[in-house]
Amino acid sequence: MSEAIEKIKQAKLEYKSDVKPTWCPGCGDYGVLASFIKALGELKIPTHKLSIVSGIGCSSRFPHFVKGYNLHTVHGRALPVALGVKIANPELEVFVIGGDGDGFAIGGGHIPHVARRNPDMVYIILDNAIYGLTKGQVSPTSTLTMTTTTTPYGALEPPLNPIMLLLAYGASFVARGFSSNTKQLTQLIVEATRHRGFAVIQVISPCPTFNMEITFDFVRERVVEIPPKHDPTNKLKAFELAMVQDKIYTGIFYREERPTFEGNLDKIVSKFDGNIDELSKKERLEKLFEQFA
């Protein structure tokens, strides 16, 4: 391999791409980006093994700012796209990063199915309880009665509780962080990445431009770490914690070990001896034709 390639390889721990974040000054997402890059460094994931997949939203711009084999797809479809990346190349470290609208509104139908399949990937939801990119409409996590551009007379629906949903879906690692607590967040990302299975972190990441209710102050006043006595293997207890409304618990609600989807798929393939070259492929095809003769 040439020298130049060697150099590129050595530079692989420099994660920042040459696209500069275009977020508003003060946006919570900066804290998440910082924590994420720190976690990558700690995990020593090389950029050529990294794949960040996103949908559309302010938060979904994330993959442009980090070097990797990334996809910036369409609104709401990051999870199934990432699933494809993972099953086609289980070697890659796959991250899905996106917003509350991207995840729980238009993309809400995909989470249950990815969660129960348990592919080994990390999903980080940057929850600002608003639609940032489209300039301030109500989101599935906006508070009841919140006024936004599309709810001038107040939102009529109680917000969804992402942690409860993920527990109900069977996600095998469920945590919550806060964009301003980068130390804790970095550790949560590290743990989520080390977890073998579908790990989700809901990050409260305020939007100072459009959300005047869930502000940094609002969150800071309510945020509390999950008590260390909590047993994260007890799902019912995790539900109980998630149902608490006056506090915002951060930390790991739940974790469980079970087979990964790509592992299960590989088991099927290996029933048939996975070592296939062009020759054996042709032989097997001929054999299959026999069945239809």
Added chain:
Amino acid sequence: MSEAIEKIKQAKLEYKSDVKPTWCPGCGDYGVLASFIKALGELKIPTHKLSIVSGIGCSSRFPHFVKGYNLHTVHGRALPVALGVKIANPELEVFVIGGDGDGFAIGGGHIPHVARRNPDMVYIILDNAIYGLTKGQVSPTSTLTMTTTTTPYGALEPPLNPIMLLLAYGASFVARGFSSNTKQLTQLIVEATRHRGFAVIQVISPCPTFNMEITFDFVRERVVEIPPKHDPTNKLKAFELAMVQDKIYTGIFYREERPTFEGNLDKIVSKFDGNIDELSKKERLEKLFEQFA
């Protein structure tokens, strides 16, 4: 009003349409149809106030078999269509009837949002844990390792638990029935209809043609009524009950009273004096134009 119209009105309690069900002999859905029609009779809902909305599937053929102002729409979209029917005409008794695939696979993204809005309608899921109409593919409620036409080597994903999902979404009435227990099912439908808000009944309705695992016998051996001591206003307890795997509990898991969506929408409209005729409409429009002059 003419005599003929009078006659039609008197005949309104005859719910069966002239389209005959095309379900396989022995299909669980017959029991649901019978219970449904009995419940309608008990509730004395006239057919011209009845609106049944469905997606696509064997179960989604339902609205063809009952007289009413019905819609047989596209796969997975019955709930948001029904929401439109309800908000445009809150006088109608709206029912959504469909399958496990229609509801939890392609339509899975809509349930959370309809549930948290709490429109006053009833959603009956005919759960046979299989895709019936398309001839036997795996569904979101099929059991792990189940072999179907698309999972010849066994399903790789644990099933979703509809009751848990609905609890997490905030549905205000959550129940489960069994198609063979028409007496209980009729009562559940009656109670769900009387409930003011979004009421969901998961009906275990076996498909003897394609599901060889969740058979009538399998269900009969496991079905148990929810103990009367269960407090249906306790959500955590409802979760606990829903998490039980070796029994199939039937009855009401959870109920709660909260404002309906159409009621909330009406409150906004009534801020502005809802009595609008063509004249006042024009006046108001002129006033609105002033704001842009």
Added chain:
Amino acid sequence: MSENGNLKDVVVRIGGEGGEGVMSAGEILTYSAARSSYRVFTFRTFPAEIKGGLAMYQFRVSPYDIFSMGDKLHILMAFNQEAFDNYSSALAEDGVLFYDPAECKPLDNFTRKKYEVPLKELAMASGTHLAKNMVATGFLSAVLGIPIEESEKQIADKFRRKGEKLLQQNLNAFRSGVEYAQKYLDELKRFRLGKPEGKDKRVILSGNQAIGFGAIAAGCKVAVGYPITPASPILEFLARHLPKFGGKVIQNEDEISALATCVGASYAGAKVLTPTSGPGLALMTELITYASMAELPVVIVDVQRAGPSTGMPSKTEQTDLYHVVFGGPGEAPRIVVAPAHVSDCFYQTVKAFNLAEEYQMPVIILSDQVLAYQTEAIPKPNLESIEVVNRLEPDYESQNSYLRYKITETGLAPIAVPGHPGFEYIAPGLEHNERGAPNYTPKVHTEMQKKRFRKLDVLAEKLENENDDYYEVKGAKILIVAWGSTYGAVREAIEKAEMNGIKVSHYHPRILNPLPKRKIRNIIGNYEKVIVVEQNYNGQFANILRTFVDYNPIKLNNYGGIPFTSEEIYNKIIEVAK
């Protein structure tokens, strides 16, 4: 230029970093001018990102009638270097540059006249660097002669809520801008606008707002949408105002459910609308075919943005025509309506609702990003002149059994509204007999397909005799065919050509599907050259003409994301006329 050497109209562009208040500066100037009876026309782009990236606001103002946002700039106000770098080449020969010396250095090879305006410095002196845009507003008001009081009133309205201090700072900034301008006023005399013609009552609307007004006027009762640039403002407008008219507005979880809820509400008797843009429209495809099959009236507004995929959400294009005419599996009739300018947005929206009710099928309004945000001072729509059509209902006293999908000569049969005893029916997505029950025989499918398409034939036949979209110039040998927001640029190009002795006619159909084929053939037959002007790569409407009237026109296309200038079109006319 008018006699006294002053310009007849002035085209101004303000450019700066997103978040620097470029838009509000432009808006204040626009409203002040319009309230003083000037004609105004605006156009804007912003970066899809929230903050950062280049943003611009362009307006054209005149005491006389104007049709478009104009071509070359007379004035460029550059807040920063990027604005200069990107926009200075758009200046006319005799255009001038105003720039903030703190942020921008015109290149040496820049040959136009340039004037320093120390925006930042003056803003800081007024108390906050955030008021740069107000300095610019004051400066431009003075240069253009737009009444100062109008602008001050607006600044007061805008900042009152934000506290007295901010208000004073901004007012001061504005005034320092006005004052700073004094030293240049003589030299810049030709930019001072004359007194406006006429005094008809005008309203200042963007295309999006005009569509919202149209929906209300047409009797829309339910609007459901999912936010998407550049269509969200329609949903936002309706969310605020429709409840005042007894209407209900909701933001759904996605575009599929938005159209689904509209479909349900339409079945239940309401007039419905959902606004969206390309990606959302794509998601609605399946339900559009359902609405067509079940013969339910729905109005969809597609505010086109530049594609494909997420593309350039804040840029303009006319690239969804193919999809709205041909998109969707199976063959599902639908009507397509394309408004041409802001006031047309109002009238065509009313028409779209009427057509939906009359022909019982989806009607898609094709707007675009320019039209969406373009603000025009239009004559206040005359509500008395508007006809509102409601769906034909059956005679509920009738004793005949009700056949919702009766096969008739026009393809049309009455729609029962739920709640009427004896008229229960099912709205099916499956092929069905006249009652709506599933039926798959070749005869029924064939007859039903014919019936559904016959409705389009009936409409097309009506259109054969309507001529209000054809601007015939006697003696012209060239015809321009265009649709949608290119209207203004085409009209001005034609005026310019006329001044240079070339006569050009203009056909600007508002209904793009179905087409009145005989009429179009007749029109086209009168010209030696036909140019189809549109903002896309493929020449979509030109190709549709090739298909439906077997005529292969000259194409003029542009697909960079910014609208046609009349000059581009004028140049094509000259080229073709040779």
Added chain:
Amino acid sequence: MSENGNLKDVVVRIGGEGGEGVMSAGEILTYSAARSSYRVFTFRTFPAEIKGGLAMYQFRVSPYDIFSMGDKLHILMAFNQEAFDNYSSALAEDGVLFYDPAECKPLDNFTRKKYEVPLKELAMASGTHLAKNMVATGFLSAVLGIPIEESEKQIADKFRRKGEKLLQQNLNAFRSGVEYAQKYLDELKRFRLGKPEGKDKRVILSGNQAIGFGAIAAGCKVAVGYPITPASPILEFLARHLPKFGGKVIQNEDEISALATCVGASYAGAKVLTPTSGPGLALMTELITYASMAELPVVIVDVQRAGPSTGMPSKTEQTDLYHVVFGGPGEAPRIVVAPAHVSDCFYQTVKAFNLAEEYQMPVIILSDQVLAYQTEAIPKPNLESIEVVNRLEPDYESQNSYLRYKITETGLAPIAVPGHPGFEYIAPGLEHNERGAPNYTPKVHTEMQKKRFRKLDVLAEKLENENDDYYEVKGAKILIVAWGSTYGAVREAIEKAEMNGIKVSHYHPRILNPLPKRKIRNIIGNYEKVIVVEQNYNGQFANILRTFVDYNPIKLNNYGGIPFTSEEIYNKIIEVAK
């Protein structure tokens, strides 16, 4: 008719209630014939409902080469009255009816020959009324002279798993059918088939299966789908067999996610496929434009069914052409491939994968319900003759910075596969520069649109010189243009015309987008009359020809949900030839 008075080929239709075993009777007869080297061709419809409703299985069998399922029936086997009522008019002049007197009473005005076959009675005598279909199978085997042993072997295979008792009952039923036929054999001699020509190795495949085989041969590694009639069998075939070739198959929660997962897998380096039908295709629209924008290879199989909306899932139509060519907002290039018959399904699928890899865009295979279920005994595909193309990857040793979206003359640039250091890139849905970073300038958008469409131009140019889809008959004045599954009916109509002295050429393009325009103009230019045959209301391909080659052909359309007969086409030829 062949010399000895026997028919050259026999067309048989079995009709009955869904669930009565009509399909398995037909299948056993088909396989037995094909295994004995007969040519067979089948066609079937069933009600969309699971049980109930009319179902039919039609097959045509011959010792000689045949191209289609045939026209008029020689034999109708009616299990019940509905089958008689619906199908008896399809009998040829000299056709015969077999019917079960217990369930069916031919009308008095029925003039063809009819024979009672007491299906129910004989089945009951064998032990179960469910074996009616086996009686029919035995009876027809005897009448046609299809080897009995082959059928018995199949019945044994089929029922062994279900227990000895059921097996015996069914075998007995089959034999009683054979025996019952003896009394008619003399009278029905002309239906006995001659010995088959040639002995080449044949495989019996449906179109869906042939597509599955094609995908495997092309190197497909990930298939993701959502069940939908009539495309599910492709997913089911692959679910069973692809893992044997190291491939992964999953059923996703809907069609949107199915294509999404394919897109991700393609990015990661895999060849991917998703099978669907109209409603699912509609849902994929947005992601098709994304794949086109991000230039990712994906293969989508659209097995068309009769529309619009849910329509008639078990019936056939060619109505999605418009959508696959023009559908999708923005302007997003894609390739469309339409196989013409079962063996073509195999080869065109391989080609589709190759084109996707080479041109880096979505390739849509347009099949339909007839082709999907049509079973043909085809020569076993020759794997050696197949060329497999893989995507062009960059030189990973290169020191130049990698530009995934480099603007090149062909529009093509190498695709890096994840895992290679230094070649990280982002696949964007936003408009982007050569590196993939967002860029909204007019210049970049214009150049990128041109680049993406240039890839289609390169392909079109190649097609100009390929002629394997043009069947030229010297001296012909009439040309038939058709696409997809109408191939066989067209070929037979042309043969019939030739026998009657009318020469007709045939152009049957397999790639429907892009089109080789010069080549088509040249071909068309050679004929006095051009007829475009297709199964839709609008004449979609005919209209596309009008657009792209400015030629307005004669249209022959049919849109009842069942395929063209060669007679319909022959009649049109006669009419046009006059």
